[in-house]
Amino acid sequence: MTSVTDGRPEDDQPLLSVRNLTKHYPLTDGLLGTETGRVRAVDGIDFDVYPGETVGLVGESGCGKSTAARALLGLEEPTAGTVVFDGEDVTAFDDAACKRFRRRAQLLFQDPDSSLDPRMSVGDAIAEPLLVQGLTAATRRREIVADLLERVGLSAADAERYPHELSGGQKQRVGLARALSVNPDLLVADEPTAALDVSVQSEILALLADLQASVGLSIVLISHDLGVVRQLCDRIAVMYLGEIVERGPTEDVFTDPQHPYTRALLASIPTTDPRDRGTAVSLTGDVPSPSNPPSGCRFHTRCPEVIQPDGYDIEQRIWRRIMDLRQHLANETVDGEARASTTTLRETFSLPAQLEDDRADAVLETALEQIAAGDPDRAAALLATEFATPCERRAPSLEVTEAGQDAACLRHD
Numbered sequence: 106m107t108s109v110t111d112g113r114p115e116d117d118q119p120l121l122s123v124r125n126l127t128k129h130y131p132l133t134d135g136l137l138g139t140e141t142g143r144v145r146a147v148d149g150i151d152f153d154v155y156p157g158e159t160v161g162l163v164g165e166s167g168c169g170k171s172t173a174a175r176a177l178l179g180l181e182e183p184t185a186g187t188v189v190f191d192g193e194d195v196t197a198f199d200d201a202a203c204k205r206f207r208r209r210a211q212l213l214f215q216d217p218d219s220s221l222d223p224r225m226s227v228g229d230a231i232a233e234p235l236l237v238q239g240l241t242a243a244t245r246r247r248e249i250v251a252d253l254l255e256r257v258g259l260s261a262a263d264a265e266r267y268p269h270e271l272s273g274g275q276k277q278r279v280g281l282a283r284a285l286s287v288n289p290d291l292l293v294a295d296e297p298t299a300a301l302d303v304s305v306q307s308e309i310l311a312l313l314a315d316l317q318a319s320v321g322l323s324i325v326l327i328s329h330d331l332g333v334v335r336q337l338c339d340r341i342a343v344m345y346l347g348e349i350v351e352r353g354p355t356e357d358v359f360t361d362p363q364h365p366y367t368r369a370l371l372a373s374i375p376t377t378d379p380r381d382r383g384t385a386v387s388l389t390g391d392v393p394s395p396s397n398p399p400s401g402c403r404f405h406t407r408c409p410e411v412i413q414p415d416g417y418d419i420e421q422r423i424w425r426r427i428m429d430l431r432q433h434l435a436n437e438t439v440d441g442e443a444r445a446s447t448t449t450l451r452e453t454f455s456l457p458a459q460l461e462d463d464r465a466d467a468v469l470e471t472a473l474e475q476i477a478a479g480d481p482d483r484a485a486a487l488l489a490t491e492f493a494t495p496c497e498r499r500a501p502s503l504e505v506t507e508a509g510q511d512a513a514c515l516r517h518d
């Protein structure tokens with residue numbers, strides 16, 4: 106019998122299997138050259154890509170998507186973890202195996218200009234990987250180039266042109282032809298349409314979908330754009346600050362998201378439906394630095410659904426603001442509030458004059474009095490003790506939810 110995990114039959118063999126992929130960059134002191142910390146760009150991510158499917162890696166800018174792509178292609182050495190491609194460990198490859206892997210797994214860049222040499226004709230650019238792989242017969246190379254140009258919607262005559270004569274969309278088509286020239290099994294497309302005009306974006310996405318259907322390519326699509334991902338991907342992994350927070354079949358994640366971060370991302374997609382107006386939860390606070398990620402669940406400093414401590418019953422929206430106040434105190438950004446009245450402080454931090462939960466209100470009022478008395482550290486300590494959330498203490502693991510997909514959120518525990 107076939108059991109299903111993450112939307113796939115278990116007895117299917119993945120083409121690519123990424124386990125605990127981790128990449129930390131050292132932070133060094135410019136003068137002394139000593140290590141002062143680490144940027145945790147990617148922290149233990151797991152996902153599989155099966156033959157012929159497209160898997161999306163989505164998340165805000167800086168969450169580690171490109172680092173994950175470079176590490177899984179062997180362009181950067183991971184700090185930890187394994188990448189198994191067609192049954193073999195990529196990190197253990199010798200030079201010859203590495204060369205074969207480089208042919209079978211291709212990278213498509215966001216900005217075609219960065220991958221095309223302005224002095225090289227389109228034909229030469231597409232033929233270059235063939236030459237590197239040992240195809241020395243010039244006539245055969247020309248035939249392949251002509252065929253590839255037509256497959257990506259250009260014409261054989263375009264082989265004679267140079268990158269500066271092409272539009273952005275045409276250049277991305279050339280980039281795609283170049284990546285496909287060596288018949289790869291896997292294409293890693295890093296924001297392939299982000300540098301293009303909106304009108305051209307959908308043409309390139311349609312082309313990717315067509316090519317995938319005709320040659321059975323597997324694709325890892327990296328994008329911050331949920332619309333792009335929904336259009337193309339069979340399954341997606343949502344990343345936040347170097348970690349996967351939700352993973353599953355695209356339609357399941359879009360129709361019934363199980364992680365508050367995914368819900369917030371989806372709510373941020375502009376909608377024309379008037380019934381949707383005003384229901385969107387927007388994220389507060391800045392994306393924390395990957396060199397000093399929050400404790401517990403990394404999303405707790407911005408999460409609209411952060412868990413309340415036992416015994417309190419505070420409106421969730423207000424609870425988020427109390428957590429934001431704790432954040433301000435921790436960041437020492439409330440110093441100038443001394444000598445204000447607690448009423449003014451409540452207004453400053455968008456807190457109501459009276460919380461519905463009397464016990465919570467008494468704690469809050471005491472903390473605000475301490476801030477007003479010029480002792481924000483005491484207020485921070487009181488709020489940290491009374492209003493501690495499990496989300497700041499325990500890091501959730503990625504577990505299968507009742508909805509079917511995996512999510513890393515303590516609410517599912």
Ligand SMILES: Nc1ncnc2c1ncn2[C@@H]1O[C@H](COP(=O)(O)OP(=O)(O)OP(=O)(O)O)[C@@H](O)[C@H]1O
Pocket residue numbers: 130131144145146164165166167168169170171172173329395
């Ligand atoms: N070589 C490096 N040294 C130190 N930090 C790095 C290095 N490369 C990336 N980072 C940091 O790691 C984090 C993840 O970067 P990455 O480029 O993978 O994110 P991303 O999700 O692809 O973002 P974007 O969409 O902006 O490209 C960022 O905070 C980035 O500043």
